[in-house]
Amino acid sequence: MQYISAAPALSQQAVDQEWSYMDFLEHLLHEEKLARHQRKQAMYTRMAAFPAVKTFEEYDFTFATGAPQKQLQSLRSLSFIERNENIVLLGPSGVGKTHLAIAMGYEAFKIFYDISKISLELYHNIH
Known part of the structure; x- marks a missing residue:
């Protein structure tokens, strides 16, 4: 020790x-x-290797006009990972899609999902 x-x-x-x-x-x-x-x-x-640490607490939900705040907050539970589902973040530039993606990754490793493994699996599934 x-x-x-x-x-x-x-x-x-x-x-x-x-x-x-x-x-x-x-x-x-x-x-x-x-x-x-x-x-x-x-x-x-x-x-x-996140470009910056972004969290759900820092996200400004006033930019997300196309999706209800409750729906975006439900992403925080990461239940879609356990159900082996994909999510797609769509919207114009500057509404926080990258912020939300990083925040989900940050939440995932807070509960110790292996982000690099998930990223590698996603990469192999795409290619």
Whole structure:
């Protein structure tokens, strides 16, 4: 196991607050779990090679005049992936199609779908 970066601060906090050994271990393992999760997300972000990080929270739904906001928000669930369905984002330039596509990819790797694998499968299905 790599050195847990939170260990020094947690050990001082444990002394100051008189934690039991079990409490200290619980906090230490929790911090390690969070750190691993963050490293995994960073790795997926690099692998996906998004031009920028875009999220559903940042999307301005006033541009999407052709589709109801509820329908666009339903894309966030990514249930179409589990159903093996495709989606097509159509619209004029500047309405946020790329933003939504990146946001869906970002949501997918947040729940640890392997974006590069999905992209590779899509590429092979197209060609």
